[in-house]
Amino acid sequence: MDLLRSMEAFVLTVKTGSFVASATSLNTSPQMIAKYVVFLEDYLGLKLLNRTTRSQRLTEFGKQYYERCVFILSEVKNTKALAQQFCQEPKGRLRISAPVSYGQFNLLPVISRFMKCYPKLNIDIQLSDRYVDLVKDDFDAVFRIGTLNDSGLIARKLNKLQLIFAASPSYLAKYGVPSVPNDLKNHQCLIYQYANPTKKDNFWPFTVNGELINIAITGAFQSNNTSILAAAAVEGLGITMLPESVLNESIKQSKLITVLQDFLPPAREVHLLYKSDKQQLPKLKMFIEFITNSM
Known part of the structure; x- marks a missing residue:
């Protein structure tokens, strides 16, 4: 019975x-x-x-x-x-926040596939390198790169992000190829300008003999936009340090050449964050599972 x-x-x-x-x-x-x-x-x-x-x-x-x-x-x-x-087929709006270059080069292709699977969904992606508050700024989920603070949010670990160093063939032919990180004192470095500057903004991280060290860098060109920095590197303005996903296409087309490959810093952690909610809507559940299985 x-x-x-x-x-x-x-x-x-x-x-x-x-x-x-x-x-x-x-x-x-x-x-x-x-x-x-x-x-x-x-x-x-x-x-x-x-x-x-x-x-x-x-x-x-x-x-x-x-x-x-x-x-x-x-x-x-x-x-x-x-x-x-x-x-139920997920529908409605999902409001997502992500860092600019990560959203453009890593997230957009995956979002495109997700929307083809669930055509009734509307995706609102806000790209910003500033820190956003998921609750106060009314986001369903946010992507964070680097070490997480204790926020009380649920965090799902994604594929790590690797930073690499590259310059154009013309720049390297003119100024030489750096063989160790300290050689950068003789080079123009293309500096990323953070939304919240710190004293370490003009330092680049390297792995030397198994240890992480920061090397002071200088350069005449800086920007808060990774696409501009990548384009500046292609134009021969200096050496850039950017995520591999940002530079891959230019490297494949031989517009950029990687340097200092033996001294790359550890890959950076990437997480998808969202609120803990037992009555989570299907649209967010589907998004979380799709992202974690794809990235």
Whole structure:
């Protein structure tokens, strides 16, 4: 006999006060309701109801078992609702924040595939290298690069981001190829200007003999836009340090040449952050799973 069905019959019997009323709710007979209750009592080895010809009362154990049954049936209902959410086609708007170059070169191709799978969704991507507050700025999810602060948000780890060094063939022919990080003191470095500058903005990280060190760099050209820095490198204005994804196409076309490959810094952590919510909407669930399986 079905255990959950028996629990449902028992709960309804307690709520309605009779087998007849319970049978009406479950579209069955009072005799069947009685069988469900007897089945539970045999299954548990304890009596649930003290029955007389005129009334039925819960036993001491029956009272506790009734409360547990109510909770279990509620959870079963919730899991069914969860399954129904997953079966629904996601729709509506998703508002996402990501760093500029990561959004343009890493995220956009994946978002494009996601939207083809779920055409009823609207995606609003805001690209900014400033720190955004997911709650205050009304985002469904944000992408963060680097070490995370304790924010109380859920974090899903994505593929790491590797920074590389590159310059144009014309620049290297004119000024020479740096062989060690300290050679950069004789070179023009294309400097990324952070939204929130720090004292380390004019330092580049390198791995030397297994240790991470920062080398001071100088340069006449700086920008807060990675695409501009990549274009400046192609134009021969200096050496750039940017994510591999930003420079890949120019390297393939021989417009840029990588340098200092033996001294690359450790790859940077990338995470997708979102709020903890048990009633998460299908559109966000689908997005999270798609991103974590693709990046």
